[in-house]
Amino acid sequence: MNTDRSTAPRGAPRRAFWKLLFTEAKLAWRQPIGLIFGLGLPVLLLVIFASIPAFKKPNADLGGSTYLSIYLPILAAFILASLALIGLTAPLASYREQGVLRRVSTTPVPPSWVLAAQLVINLVVAAVALLLVVTLGVAAFGVQGPKQVPGFILSILLAAAALFAIGLWVAAISRTSQAAAAIGNILFFPLIFFAGLWIPRNIMPAVLRGISDFTPLGAAVQALQSAMQGSFPPARPLLVLVAYAAVFAVAAVKLFKWE
């Protein structure tokens, strides 16, 4: 029954990745914590904000913008933070804890494929959620769409790179799924605070905004807002995002344990 496989090509067949991706997607659907926080909640928040009349009126404190248009980048930041810090880390940490990654290590499939599949799934959900929030905001709730589209897209991509690098780092250093949830939450709330979820950056006290400028989501919101208003994002927030992406990606790669 054993044909000579010593001459067979090395490594797992390509279809294994697609099968893995498809299976992980099904699991994400069955345990939709990432979908709830990364897609459901931001859309719900958008609908709630849009139903507050005051949010749709131009506001002098915000330089003539509406609260709703100020919140669009904040919701984008919320989407990325949820998926990177919760959607990505929860399954990876529990897979390591339960020995799923270890089991995969004994097969021709490298465990990094599981991580790659999780990344792809969460990035796809992020793209869908971002499209949904922006489209819904513009088409249904009358928000002025981003005037500087390339700058907006670049900012989104860099913000995603920074947040997902941080997410991978959390997955790398958490030994258990409980630790991953704890670290994810501890990071999530200050990050989303400095993005301006409770106090938008425009009306933040100067000290807080100064700190916010150097947090990943603060920089992301700053870049996105300027692209919304029509100018290419300034260099500093973009560089802040690049720095976070680089530092945490390197740390994640160095620290990641497969078992």
Added chain:
Amino acid sequence: MPVVEVDHLRKAYGTTVAVDDVSFSVDEGEIFGILGPNGAGKTTAVECVVGLRVPDAGTIRVLGLDPRADGRQLKERVGVQLQESALPAKLKVREALDLYSSFYRATADVDQLAQALGLAAKRNSYFKSLSGGQKQRLSIALALVGRPEVAVLDELTTGLDPQARRDTWELIEDVRGRGVTILLVTHYMDEAERLCDRVALFDCGRIVAVDSPEGLAERVAGGKRVRFVPSVSFDDALLTRLPTVRRVEHEGEHVAVRGSGDVLNDVILTLDRAGVAARDVQLESASLEDAFVELTGRGFNHEVSPDTADGRKRSQRS
């Protein structure tokens, strides 16, 4: 050519030496047992064999390949069932089998495999809803789904009820019947006695002996013991000159003869010819457990009770 060759393997975690100077080889088509108490270094040794850990010293060859350097090629040909390795809670049995079969180039028929392992009725159940035995069987199925030439099974029947254990043993014999070489890690004596062609007895990171289960039991001084009450007294020399007899002891009215091989027959026939009748005849055979106690000087589970400490406890098979 041996299928698995381990030569002077050593692996330490910090200052704790888990495996020290371990050598053994597994032949094609045999069920080779790695037997020893918890913490003896069994799992570390097989983790090195399957390439999950890097040995500190020594060489390992599996199917002629180096598990580290040729790992990807080897993983196609070696199926592994690890201790305490779960699956995602909401993965269904059928999905797990399909997923893992996609990992290999040569694959077993998933439906047949599920059938053979008694999982057919559970195909649409979530992993988390399976019983311990079902999870274990799924684990074995995943180790076999790539049609391996070598299967490494770690603590196969831990946590299973007696019926499930016996079923699993039969399954393993079937798998071997299909030509798969099996490396079986266990801390159950009865499992090793029942399944293994040869056993490497591990203790404190070292191998104390490698032999067939019967061979190991035979090595114990007085592999067999015949106890009886003679009808009349007789000269010990009558028995001690028999080649199968090692020693004759008197315990009150009982006589105990230690020996090996066909000692029972020899003793009874010789006594009969000398006109001595024996009643209350008992034959006690040394077991693997006795062998372990004898070879390491202490009980298998590190519980030194008066019974086991002197290696006298015998499983009775009269």
